[in-house]
Amino acid sequence: MKTKFSIWLLCACCLIFGAACSGNAKKQKGDESKPEAPETVFTKFVQQQYPNATIDEIQPQVNGTLVEIKDDGIEKDLFFDNAKQWVSTSWDIKPEDVPVSIMGELENSAYALWGMKETTIIERPDGIFYLFELSKDNNTVQVLYNQDGEHVAEVTVE
Numbered sequence: 661m662k663t664k665f666s667i668w669l670l671c672a673c674c675l676i677f678g679a680a681c682s683g684n685a686k687k688q689k690g691d692e693s694k695p696e697a698p699e700t701v702f703t704k705f706v707q708q709q710y711p712n713a714t715i716d717e718i719q720p721q722v723n724g725t726l727v728e729i730k731d732d733g734i735e736k737d738l739f740f741d742n743a744k745q746w747v748s749t750s751w752d753i754k755p756e757d758v759p760v761s762i763m764g765e766l767e768n769s770a771y772a773l774w775g776m777k778e779t780t781i782i783e784r785p786d787g788i789f790y791l792f793e794l795s796k797d798n799n800t801v802q803v804l805y806n807q808d809g810e811h812v813a814e815v816t817v818e
Contacts (some may be wrong), residue, residue, distance in 0.1 A: 687715045688710050700728050701744045709746075710736070748789075765809040771801070793817070 683722040699718055706729055713731035715772050724747065727738040755763065755776055766772070774794035782789040788807040793800065800817040 690769075702738075702740065705740075705746060706738070709749075747784065750780050753779050753781050755779050758790055759807075760807075761809045762805050765805060765811065766792060767801070769803075769811065771796075771803060774801070 696777070702718055702725065703715065706715055706727065708782045710729060710731045712741055713729040713736070716728040716730055716735075719726040719728070724739055726743040727740065729736050729738060734751055736749055738749045738777075739747045741747050758779060758781075761818040771792075771794050774796040776792060777795050777800070780791040780793075789812065790805045790807075792803045792805075794803060795801075801814055802817055804812040806812050
């Protein structure tokens with residue numbers, strides 16, 4: 661199960677950061693209703709959830725759509741699935757902006773002596789997560805903690 665989640669996490673991270681290839685959504689036959697234009701769906705979501713944000717770019721992906729916004733000066737990536745449902749929002753943060761309890765868990769882990777390359781916060785429907793990209797020697801790993809400070813997953817980056 662951990663391997664399955666790690667694979668999912670790696671795929672999600674790739675999609676979140678725009679590493680997936682572009683693709684086009686196909687219309688379903690027999691769908692008589694006229695759905696809203698994708699841009700309208702995304703714009704409405706951003707206006708509701710991030711009222712001070714501006715949309716920088718909307719990028720179709722193979723497994724959904726990446727919407728890049730700037731919210732109060734912070735660049736954020738929103739990912740929507742192919743059904744135009746919000747999956748996650750992520751943005752880089754400084755290590756000092758991570759809650760003390762979560763940093764404490766990381767500092768007491770096997771990765772305490774690893775260097776921090778990047779820290780990302782991820783909002784999803786099931787909670788807030790903190791993704792740490794760490795390196796030591798020639799090794800890089802991404803470690804994920806939930807908002808309660810529980811270690812959720814880790815993936816070796818090659």
